[in-house]
Amino acid sequence: MLRRSPHRTVCACGKSDIPHKPNNxxxxxxxxxxxxxxxxPLGSGIGGGVELTLRTLAHGLSLRGHHVTVVAPRGSVIDRADADGPRLIEVDGEMHVPSQTLARSAELVVPRNSVLVNMWQVVVQLVSSEHHDIVLNFAYDAHPFVHARECTVPTAHLVSMGSLSDEMDRAVLSAVRTSPRSVAMHSKAQAxxxxxxxxxxxxxxxxxxNLDAYEFVAQPTDDLALVARISREKGIVDGFEVAERSGRRLRVFGVMEDEAVWNEAKALHPxxxxxxxxxxSTNELQSALGRCAALIMVHRWVEAFGNVAVxxxxxGVPVITYARGGPAEIVRDGVTGFVVPPDRPDEVAAAVAKIxxxxxxxxxxxAxxxxxxxxxxxxxxxxxRGQLA
Known part of the structure; x- marks a missing residue:
C-alpha cells in the first residue's frame, strides 16, 4: 500500500487517491x-522554466491518453483539469539549493530530510505498487541519475539546464553510457x-x-520586458543598461532571488x-507581457531553451536575445526579433530602436x-516510447 505520510495524493481535478489498474x-x-x-514547489516560480515545462507536459501527455502522476514538493499546484488529468502527490522535506548558485567543483548539497530523497522514495514505491511504465525526472540533481537502478522500470531524464556542476556532468555521462536513450535536453546548445x-x-x-493561454496583442506600449529570476546569471545588470541606453521603461517579471545584484544594477545605471x-501566474504574465514592445533576453549563462521566448x-511580442543558448535557436533574426552578440547590451539597445x-x-x-x-x-x-521498445 502507498503510505499517506509524509505525502498526500491529490488529483489536479480535486479528487483524491485515484485507484489505478495495471496497464499494458x-x-x-x-x-x-x-x-x-x-x-x-510547483507554482512558486523558484524553479524557473522547468515548472512550466513540467506542467505543460503533464497536461499534454494526459490529453494524449497517458496516465500521469506528478510527485512534487509540498505546496505544489497543478492547473485544474478533467478527471483524466494529472494526479499530484505532495511530499514533505527540505528544499535543495539551486545548482546555479554553487561553484562548479562543489558537491551538490543534500540537506537533512531532503525533499528530493523523500520524493524519490515515493517514486520507487509508486512504481512497485501501481504498475507504472516509466519515470520522467525533471530534477537537476545527481540523485535520480545515481539511484535510477532502484526503479523496476526505466528512468528518463529531461535535463533543464546546461552544464553547471562537475558532479552533475558525471551523473549525466554515466546515464548516457548505461542507457543511451535515457537523457533528453531542450536544445543543441544546451547539450x-x-x-x-x-x-x-x-x-x-x-x-x-499551451498557446491557447496567450492572447495576441497587436498594439503594444513602449515598455520592454525581462522575464527572469533576479540573479546575476540572468543578466539583470545588462537589462538595466539596455533600459538606460534605450530610454524605455523595463518591466522585470520574476522572483527576487538576489537583491544585492538588483541594487548593484541600480547603482551602475541610475x-x-x-x-x-x-x-x-501564467494568465497574469501573458496579459502584462503582451503589452510590451519587446522581450529582452540578456542571460550570462547558456539558457537550455527559453520558454519565455515562446x-x-x-x-506577438518580438524577442531580442543574446546569441547564447536555446533562445538563439528559437528567434529568427530579423523575422521574430533579433539575435545579437553575447554580453553586448549596446547591441540590444540598438535592436530595440528597430523593433x-x-x-x-x-x-x-x-509560435x-x-x-x-x-x-x-x-x-x-x-x-x-523508445525506451520501452
Missing part, C-alpha cells in the same frame, strides 16, 4: 511518474555544454507551451527606468507553427 504500454497509453524539481559524448547521445525535444513586477512570441520593423502577427504564427504544447508532448512521447 503496448496498448497505446503509458503510466508515467514525473519527479519534480527539488528547489521549490553541447556537457561535451561531445553527452551531446551526441542526447535526444533533443525542444519545448512548447537613469534606467526599471520596475520589478515580481512573479506572476510565451512572448505567442503574444517596429518586426511583424507581431508573424511572431504569433511562428503556433513550431512550439505548441501538443507538438512538444508528441516529441516527448516518442522519446519515452
Amino acid at each position: 504500454p503496448a496498448s497505446g497509453s503509458m503510466r508515467i511518474v514525473f519527479l519534480s524539481t527539488s528547489v521549490g 553541447n555544454t556537457f561535451g561531445a559524448e553527452i551531446g551526441t547521445a542526447t535526444t533533443i525535444v525542444s519545448g512548447g507551451v 537613469r534606467a527606468q526599471v520596475e520589478h513586477v515580481g512573479f506572476l 510565451e512572448a512570441l505567442a503574444c 517596429g520593423s518586426i511583424d507581431r502577427g508573424r511572431c504569433r504564427a511562428e 503556433l507553427e513550431r512550439f505548441s504544447a501538443p507538438a512538444f508532448a508528441h516529441r516527448v512521447e516518442d522519446w519515452l
Whole structure:
C-alpha cells in the first residue's frame, strides 16, 4: 500500500487517491511518474522554466491518453483539469539549493530530510505498487541519475539546464553510457555544454507551451520586458543598461532571488527606468507581457531553451536575445526579433530602436507553427516510447 505520510495524493481535478489498474504500454497509453524539481514547489516560480515545462507536459501527455502522476514538493499546484488529468502527490522535506548558485567543483548539497530523497522514495514505491511504465525526472540533481537502478522500470531524464556542476556532468555521462536513450535536453546548445559524448547521445525535444493561454496583442506600449529570476546569471545588470541606453521603461517579471545584484544594477545605471513586477501566474504574465514592445533576453549563462521566448512570441511580442543558448535557436533574426552578440547590451539597445520593423502577427504564427504544447508532448512521447521498445 502507498503510505499517506509524509505525502498526500491529490488529483489536479480535486479528487483524491485515484485507484489505478495495471496497464499494458503496448496498448497505446503509458503510466508515467514525473519527479519534480527539488528547489521549490510547483507554482512558486523558484524553479524557473522547468515548472512550466513540467506542467505543460503533464497536461499534454494526459490529453494524449497517458496516465500521469506528478510527485512534487509540498505546496505544489497543478492547473485544474478533467478527471483524466494529472494526479499530484505532495511530499514533505527540505528544499535543495539551486545548482546555479554553487561553484562548479562543489558537491551538490543534500540537506537533512531532503525533499528530493523523500520524493524519490515515493517514486520507487509508486512504481512497485501501481504498475507504472516509466519515470520522467525533471530534477537537476545527481540523485535520480545515481539511484535510477532502484526503479523496476526505466528512468528518463529531461535535463533543464546546461552544464553547471562537475558532479552533475558525471551523473549525466554515466546515464548516457548505461542507457543511451535515457537523457533528453531542450536544445543543441544546451547539450553541447556537457561535451561531445553527452551531446551526441542526447535526444533533443525542444519545448512548447499551451498557446491557447496567450492572447495576441497587436498594439503594444513602449515598455520592454525581462522575464527572469533576479540573479546575476540572468543578466539583470545588462537589462538595466539596455533600459538606460534605450530610454524605455523595463518591466522585470520574476522572483527576487538576489537583491544585492538588483541594487548593484541600480547603482551602475541610475537613469534606467526599471520596475520589478515580481512573479506572476501564467494568465497574469501573458496579459502584462503582451503589452510590451519587446522581450529582452540578456542571460550570462547558456539558457537550455527559453520558454519565455515562446510565451512572448505567442503574444506577438518580438524577442531580442543574446546569441547564447536555446533562445538563439528559437528567434529568427530579423523575422521574430533579433539575435545579437553575447554580453553586448549596446547591441540590444540598438535592436530595440528597430523593433517596429518586426511583424507581431508573424511572431504569433511562428509560435503556433513550431512550439505548441501538443507538438512538444508528441516529441516527448516518442522519446519515452523508445525506451520501452
